[in-house]
Amino acid sequence: MIPRDKPSGSIENSAAQQEVVLSGVSKKFRRGSLALKDISMHVDKREFVSLLGPSGCGKSTLLRLVSGLTTATEGTVSVMGKSPAEVREQVSFIFQDATLLPWRTVEQNVGLGLELEHEKQATRKEKVAKMLELVGLTAVAERYPRQLSGGMKMRVSIARALASRPSMLLLDEPFAALDEMSRDRLNEELLRLYSEQQWTVMFVTHSVAEAVFLSTRIVILAPHPGRIAHVVPIDLPWPRTAETRLTMAYEEQVARVSRMLRSVQNASQNDFAGEAEQGGGA
Amino acid sequence: MNRKLWFALNSVFIFGLLLAGWQIGVVALKVPAYILPGPDVVAKAVVTHLAALVQSLLLTAEAAAMGLAGSIVVGVLVSLMFAQWRWLRKLLFPYTILLQTVPIVAIAPLIIMWAGAGVYSVALITFIICLAPIIANTTQGLISVDENLVHLFVMHNASPLQVLFKLRLPHAMPSFFVGIRISAGIAVIGAIVGELFAGSNRVGEGGLGYTITYASSQLETDFLFALVFAATVLGFVFFFIGMFLEWYFLHNWHESSRSDVAE
Numbered sequence: 151m152i153p154r155d156k157p158s159g160s161i162e163n164s165a166a167q168q169e170v171v172l173s174g175v176s177k178k179f180r181r182g183s184l185a186l187k188d189i190s191m192h193v194d195k196r197e198f199v200s201l202l203g204p205s206g207c208g209k210s211t212l213l214r215l216v217s218g219l220t221t222a223t224e225g226t227v228s229v230m231g232k233s234p235a236e237v238r239e240q241v242s243f244i245f246q247d248a249t250l251l252p253w254r255t256v257e258q259n260v261g262l263g264l265e266l267e268h269e270k271q272a273t274r275k276e277k278v279a280k281m282l283e284l285v286g287l288t289a290v291a292e293r294y295p296r297q298l299s300g301g302m303k304m305r306v307s308i309a310r311a312l313a314s315r316p317s318m319l320l321l322d323e324p325f326a327a328l329d330e331m332s333r334d335r336l337n338e339e340l341l342r343l344y345s346e347q348q349w350t351v352m353f354v355t356h357s358v359a360e361a362v363f364l365s366t367r368i369v370i371l372a373p374h375p376g377r378i379a380h381v382v383p384i385d386l387p388w389p390r391t392a393e394t395r396l397t398m399a400y401e402e403q404v405a406r407v408s409r410m411l412r413s414v415q416n417a418s419q420n421d422f423a424g425e426a427e428q429g430g431g432a
Numbered sequence: 433m434n435r436k437l438w439f440a441l442n443s444v445f446i447f448g449l450l451l452a453g454w455q456i457g458v459v460a461l462k463v464p465a466y467i468l469p470g471p472d473v474v475a476k477a478v479v480t481h482l483a484a485l486v487q488s489l490l491l492t493a494e495a496a497a498m499g500l501a502g503s504i505v506v507g508v509l510v511s512l513m514f515a516q517w518r519w520l521r522k523l524l525f526p527y528t529i530l531l532q533t534v535p536i537v538a539i540a541p542l543i544i545m546w547a548g549a550g551v552y553s554v555a556l557i558t559f560i561i562c563l564a565p566i567i568a569n570t571t572q573g574l575i576s577v578d579e580n581l582v583h584l585f586v587m588h589n590a591s592p593l594q595v596l597f598k599l600r601l602p603h604a605m606p607s608f609f610v611g612i613r614i615s616a617g618i619a620v621i622g623a624i625v626g627e628l629f630a631g632s633n634r635v636g637e638g639g640l641g642y643t644i645t646y647a648s649s650q651l652e653t654d655f656l657f658a659l660v661f662a663a664t665v666l667g668f669v670f671f672f673i674g675m676f677l678e679w680y681f682l683h684n685w686h687e688s689s690r691s692d693v694a695e
Contacts, residue, residue, distance in 0.1 A: 217587065219586065238589055245580045245584070249580050251581070251599070251602070251603075252686065253605070263588045266589070266594055266598070267588060267589070295685075
């Protein structure tokens with residue numbers, strides 16, 4: 151049968167290996183709604199953790215807290231033992247849309263981060279060329295974003311994120327806008343790079359299949375307010391390839407996580423009904 | 433290519449048709465030339481007054497170009513400040529709308545009174561009517577940057593100057609050129625309106641606006657038509673230069689400036 155031993159990343163490790171630590175984190179939006187309530191979790195070095203949940207569960211907000219793009223109302227977030235803003239050079243963020251600069255060629259877009267970090271032009275060119283090769287875009291280096299397909303744009307975005315050699319990747323539904331085939335292919339490539347580059351990854355998605363395929367661990371969030379509902383280690387064997395999607399073990403995991411997600415969704419709908427009744431009284 | 437040629441030929445044909453209709457109408461209805469001269473008379477007037485026409489045209493072009501250039505420089509500086517300081521924008525932006533709604537015809541005599549007659553007053557009037565479109569469009573372009581792009585720059589520890597020069601300014605270029613296109617179109621109108629009042633500080637010499645008042649007071653309707661024709665051509669040239677610059681700077685990457693011109 152399938153070996154049931156957990157991948158090293160998901161084992162409760164010593165504090166030294168905990169790359170990201172959130173303790174008692176709450177986030178209140180300016181309008182007063184509570185996006186996240188009392189979140190405590192950690193991500194170990196080299197782990198691939200997906201954040202999964204219905205819309206409104208605060209999974210993107212959680213990622214933004216770890217990136218330092220927004221700050222917690224309560225509790226602490228630490229990344230590599232420091233505050234998120236202090237370790238930005240080592241963290242790359244990949245957004246849902248490719249966020250390319252349309253006035254720059256593919257090559258210039260990939261080099262943006264290095265340019266902002268004042269890398270010398272010669273080394274920059276070298277690194278950019280290497281990154282383009284890595285994501286298979288060397289042939290379109292001179293093109294502008296408008297000449298690329300959605301999948302290619304996302305690849306440029308990934309190449310740009312990797313160019314500054316991050317040790318941690320934060321991805322916010324990066325493939326949500328792509329068709330299923332491009333999404334599958336990019337997932338496979340992401341895993342290939344993940345095993346080569348030894349990153350720690352946090353990945354926000356609303357696709358169960360994607361989360362199961364990629365992750366060492368899935369954190370399922372419940373909405374209103376955003377809180378952790380389940381933590382699910384995914385013990386599919388490595389390396390995972392397109393073949394992995396055809397196995398029984400994979401399908402079982404997808405079914406299991408789907409059930410958990412559905413129960414969270416149903417519970418939150420009941421919440422809504424309750425809230426509506428209370429709202430009528432107030 | 434063939435399609436473009438077809439459209440070009442057809443526009444020329446429509447123009448010819450209009451001229452022919454005009455000529456036939458004038459002859460058939462026996463309209464006196466001082467009320468409506470036929471195109472043949474206008475063409476003759478263009479030839480006989482060519483020197484005066486060109487001189488007026490150049491004077492107007494000079495004033496319009498000065499005013500437009502000034503509005504671009506000042507407009508971009510103001511937009512940069514508006515983009516940098518939200519409170520300043522909230523405080524002063526309504527006044528740029530005021531700038532656009534104030535009837536230039538009404539304040540032109542005031543400006544002449546304060547600044548005196550001559551090319552600089554005319555340029556000042558042009559400047560005033562060109563300023564608002566530049567400010568409104570450029571500011572819009574500078575502040576409408578996608579939040580995630582700003583976040584991307586933040587994640588790379590970009591300095592405020594890097595955000596300005598590598599993100600906001602290039603992002604604002606298409607909107608900036610929309611402003612230029614609008615202002616280039618009205619710059620010539622502004623200059624001519626200015627000249628109607630400012631006229632000239634030298635007797636017998638003035639821009640198109642001044643010469644138009646002269647021609648109409650003398651009932652030289654054919655010359656008047658020639659002047660209107662010249663003014664239209666000048667407006668078109670300004671507009672075209674704006675369009676060309678837009679195409680030149682943006683055609684590589686921006687959707688709006690592809691295929692419209694040249695390509």
